[in-house]
Structure formats: structure tokens, C-alpha cells
Amino acid sequence: MVKLFALSVFYKGESEARLLKTTSDLQSFSFFQRGTVNEFMSFASKTIVERTPQALRQSIKQDTYMCHVYVRADNLAGVLIADHEYPQRVAHTLVTKILDDFTAKVSADQWPNGTEVSIAFDSLPIFLARYQDPKEADPLTKMQNDLDETKIILKNTIEAVLERGEKLDDMVVKSEKLSMQSKAFYKTAKKTNSCCSFT
Numbered sequence: 001m002v003k004l005f006a007l008s009v010f011y012k013g014e015s016e017a018r019l020l021k022t023t024s025d026l027q028s029f030s031f032f033q034r035g036t037v038n039e040f041m042s043f044a045s046k047t048i049v050e051r052t053p054q055a056l057r058q059s060i061k062q063d064t065y066m067c068h069v070y071v072r073a074d075n076l077a078g079v080l081i082a083d084h085e086y087p088q089r090v091a092h093t094l095v096t097k098i099l100d101d102f103t104a105k106v107s108a109d110q111w112p113n114g115t116e117v118s119i120a121f122d123s124l125p126i127f128l129a130r131y132q133d134p135k136e137a138d139p140l141t142k143m144q145n146d147l148d149e150t151k152i153i154l155k156n157t158i159e160a161v162l163e164r165g166e167k168l169d170d171m172v173v174k175s176e177k178l179s180m181q182s183k184a185f186y187k188t189a190k191k192t193n194s195c196c197s198f199t
Helices: 034-050 088-105 124-130 139-163 168-174 180-193
Strands: 004-012 017-024 056-062 065-071 076-083
Touching: 004 034, 004 088, 004 124, 017 034, 017 124, 034 056, 034 065, 034 076, 056 088, 065 088, 076 088, 088 124
Parallel strands: none
Antiparallel strands: 004 017, 004 076, 056 065, 065 076
């Protein structure tokens, strides 16, 4: 099952990255593991931000997790930690959305000295919940899946017609709704490049 574990926003200073906001969903871990896992994710996120150049996106594999990071040119950075099945494009789309939302709600003069307590930004838990299912959260992914499903349905429909012993050639010849010109076009096209042949 696809799982999104943590989202964080940092400000990348000259010497170190400063955590501005973070949220996590660690319910898939035992109660006793959650503190340790949370510390590790915070440490990994901070380290990755500090080692990622400005205006760069990266996806880094760490054991059973993927850390997706984006450090913008203005030193605002976002980190998403998910399992390996979480789509990379959706992860980076989410990080970009979070940073855009953060920029709209928190003025840039607060970033260099901000802390989790001083920064007022409560959207991270909403993003975390909404993006647990990447298909529902990302319209492009959902649209592509819908198109793939439609393609399969169309293909199955054509195959079902042919399975009943009907041939497209016979259907075209018998059709009273097709003009003689359309029937001639079909026959010519079929002979020249087989564009209309389904058998």
C-alpha cells in the first residue's frame, strides 16, 4: 500500500537548515517505534536539505523510504518522505504546492529566524491527509488512470463485437447508414494501409 509519512518545510541558511514546520503520519509503526522514526526522519530531512543546492529537486533512497526534496532559489525547502511506491512526480508536485502555499501565508522576513512555534502555518496536516492517495490528490495522475481505463474499455468493446462472429467488413457492407462514398473510402483505406482493419 502506498504511504506518505512526513512533510516538512525548512529554511536553508548559510550554515544549517532551520525547520519551520513539519507533520507526520506514523500510525503504520508501533507506538514504541514512532519517536525514533520521527527523530530519524527529521534528521534525514535536515541533512538532505543542507546538502541540496539551490533550485534543485532530488529524490533520495534511504532504506525502505524515499526522501523527495526541493530547495528553491530563495532558500525555502520542502521535504516529503514516503515509501518507494509513492509516485515521484506526485511527490514533487506536492512539495511545490506546499512551498507555494507557505510563501503565500508566511512572509519571507520570518523564514531566517522562524521556528515551528513562531511560524503560523497549519496546512501541512491537510496536505498529508489529502495526498495519502496520490491518484485522488493529483489530477494528472487521476486523468491518466481514467484515460487508461477508457482505453481498456474501448478495446474490450471492439473485441466483444468480433467474438460474436461479426466482422467489421460485413458490418460496413450491410450498413444502410453509410453512404456508398463512405463504404468505398473504407475499402480503399483498408487496401492501402490497413488503417481500418480490426481483424
